[in-house]
Amino acid sequence: MKRTKHECGLDRCFLCRTCLKEWLPALEVHRQTYQVKKGEQIFKEGEKVTGVYFVYEGNVKVHKKWGPDKELIIRFAKKGAIIGHRGLGTNLYYPVSGTALENGIVCYIPIDIFEASLKVNHELTYELMMFFADELQESERKMRNLAHMPVKGRIAQALFSLKDKFGLTVEGFIDIELTRQDLASYAGATYETVFRIINELVSEGVITTMGKSIKILDPEKLAVFVSDTDLFQDGSSKKKQLLS
Structure with missing residues (x-):
């Protein structure tokens, strides 16, 4: 430095x-x-x-x-x-x-x-x-999530966490650019798995990407991967928290 x-x-x-x-x-x-x-x-x-x-x-x-x-x-x-x-x-x-x-x-x-x-x-x-x-x-x-939550849920949770922490750009993208490797390291997954799931979410219209930037298009659908796990006693309230 x-x-x-x-x-x-x-x-x-x-x-x-x-x-x-x-x-x-x-x-x-x-x-x-x-x-x-x-x-x-x-x-x-x-x-x-x-x-x-x-x-x-x-x-x-x-x-x-x-x-x-x-x-x-x-x-x-x-x-x-x-x-x-x-x-x-x-x-x-x-x-x-x-x-x-x-x-x-x-x-x-x-x-x-x-x-x-x-x-x-x-x-x-x-x-x-x-x-x-x-x-x-x-x-x-x-x-707990690493042990029990499916990898798609961990990636969804990571995207919501990044949105909450960094906010959104004027264009609606999460206001931080991360490599797929960094996103994998944050979600506790492999690069190959994150690459595949991101492509799946894009094809399903849940998110869109531009270079290293990610925009959540359908937060309700993305929240399903988090709130439908058995980790939360009240899935509906958790979903509201994610979408707020």
Whole structure:
């Protein structure tokens, strides 16, 4: 990564929005900003933790090794989000990797400064705790789906999740471009399976594609693959949630 003098308004990221105003000058002194190129690793699974990062521009995937030559995408991070926080704790090694999906800028906070920030800023500590709780629930849901949900349902769920997180473009496409391999890694499927199912959904008129972009044409039909599984006690309410 390349250092940059890009100025931060100290009001956009998860850290700055929840810190006391009196603490912001300390962050200004110790933070470092880096330019990242598409495909560049920001931190690597197994490396010793030196700090946490906040996405200033661009999108980042957080992923973990899944077998000798595969990966599982844990989550996506967009502007303002924290990454590298999974390395917090007594075993200070990153359990996941972070890779830029496009050219962007990240803000780096050394681990000692971040830990000091948690001790001083109670709102930050509370919000991080709630964020960890949400991440834990999402991880448990994904692991349950990997074990029980058919692959077509996992791909449908992945598309809804991406739409909820990134929104839509003016043309109605999900506002993030992903390779089929990244979509496969996010859904916990093989590239070949995702390629086949995407083509099936296109031929059925459920979705349409333009390059790496995907548009959901028939959300009700797509939701059937998720809500018709036995994973939800109330399939109708789950369907409403997906379509909202």
